[in-house]
Amino acid sequence: MTSEILIAPSILAADFARLGEEIAAIDAAGADWIHCDVMDGHFVPNISFGADVIRAIRPVTKKVFDVHLMIAPVDPYLEAFAKAGADVITVHAEAGPHLDRSLQAIRALGKKAGVSLCPSTPESTIEYVLDRLDLVLVMTVNPGFGGQAFLESQLEKIRRIRSMIGDRPIRLEVDGGITRDNAAAVAAAGVDTLVAGSAVFRGKGGADYAANIAAIRAAAEAGWGPKLQHSSAQSKRVSEGGRVR
Template sequence: MADIYLCPSMMCADFGNLKDEVISLEKAGADIFHIDIMDGKYVPTLGMGLQDFKIIRETTDLTLDVHLMVEKPSNYVQMFAELGADIIYIHPNSENLPESTLYKIKSYGKKAGIVLNPGTSISEIQELLPLVDYVLVMTVYVGFSGQKYLDFVDDKIHQLLTLKTDHHFELVVDGAITPDKIQKWRALGVKGFVLGTSALFGKNQSYDELISNYRSRQVLNLQTKTT
């Protein structure tokens, strides 16, 4: 089992060479491909399309997660389960019965996850924690690119790190995740990191160099000694 999960955010990839991007990222050691799906309603923007998802699924056998930023995600679960998603994340406030949708995801043999928005309190989602395999914490506001990391979310991550011991979910962070954030949260027990332009895409270094560096325990040890 991987010490951490490094999850390229495919919204940031080169869409004109999506298949090559997937191959390069897999060879570099990526663990999970993170795919954002938006409907223009739950958030005012659109994300990746079904064709993009299909290209990624056809190109790799690695784990695919789908972050459903949509209204009534229960309507999308069967489709993405049948298309080959391995993990399906929903926003609990996107429908009236999120617990039913989580059970539906699991009925297809998939891992179920919930997303904690920056403005959502732990108390609002705590009753769902026994039902999920993953909690995805957004450290930026969903649906908008180019944002800065929201430091006030750190307290929620600390709370969830305590709660995950009892509820047995894995914790993933997403949004302006820089190398220093990877090292900080990895040392404290965060398992997954969604990597976008702050850490992976559009850099002068290759995917191989970047992913190898983020996974290196030596880098972690250096970081923990200086913090």
Template sequence: MERLLCPSMMCADFSNLEKDTIALDQAGTDIFHMDIMDGAFVPNFGMGLQDFELVRSVTKKPVDVHLMIQNPGNYVEKFADLGADIIYIHPEADQQVTRTLDVIRSKGKKAGIALNPGTPIDSIKELLPIVDYVMVMTVNPGFAGQKYLEYTNEKVKELVRLGSEHGFKVMVDGAISPEKVKELSKVGVTGFILGTSSVFGKAKPYKEIFDNLRVI
């Protein structure tokens, strides 16, 4: 089964983001994951436009953008034009969520929704036929280094089932350790957003880490 490894660039080395991006690219990154936060929808500020543009400029790999912001519909065209391949929005942050998803797709990009741990599947079922990805937050969004929330596992399993019905891929984001990659791959998760639990701040080279994550 396909297994997408997606380093979360919020955890990268900001003293030399270009060098770190190139190293991750050469190590076998599938998708670069970019968190954009506004300090309102989540209690933190994330990466900025300049960070996105730098990563986009030094890799030909897909780059996604996770808009943890209020009114993401105001910004999806901007990020599409900057070269985002996949754009995730939080449905509860958008007053016209179906329109925003349509705009993403009209720009030739993949549309994704991100579900907070407390957001029930029932609240977004109508959106599932018009998205390409559903990303389940397995921590409360906004900060790196949190503990994995085990109660999200049932949501993940149900979305995998619904994904086979509607044709979207299930991604997980938050405290994704190698053990979680192994466990969640078995239930049908396609993509893994990887931060300090598995990739960054380790003694091993990125390629060795990625090679291991593909086979465990």
């Protein structure tokens, strides 16, 4: 089980006229990862940006680029995003017929592999690819637009995926309508990596972004805390030769 909450601001909510400055600002404000939402106007009803933009902004920060590909087909473009500077490449389970092949291709490019599930997609879809994954991304809105309301129906799915992950070193990420008001609930359900767009890029710049990130992190850590304590207690009992019930 992971032991650290990560905050990954989505640059979809940034001011695109000042994109480099916005990324530098969230880097300085305490972002752990930079979440890049790539949309094609086909798999989802919106167009955002492609590999050339990733390449252009890569020199701005050394933080992990968490690239979420909401595109179909996806396989022909994996290499381009890898070469552009993606560190984690996440594909949708719904975006192609051969999810296992796509994940193999990402890892063959030397990148961490993630899979994303739309709200209507059951967690059973990823049961047979868990050992190829570094990250599972649960969409808590229907993908395609920023600023949507959080779907509480996904909390139970998150709990089931956390159970499926078990002791595997897989991060469980959530994206869609995340704010300081629901960060504790998703963390308590098992999420350790939170994507937030509008809730981070609210205000007039660096100081406001830092306050927003800190508030989301504090709420998430409050929700995650009991889970960490339980995990630590289990580990201690195992190390002492006890049986975990």
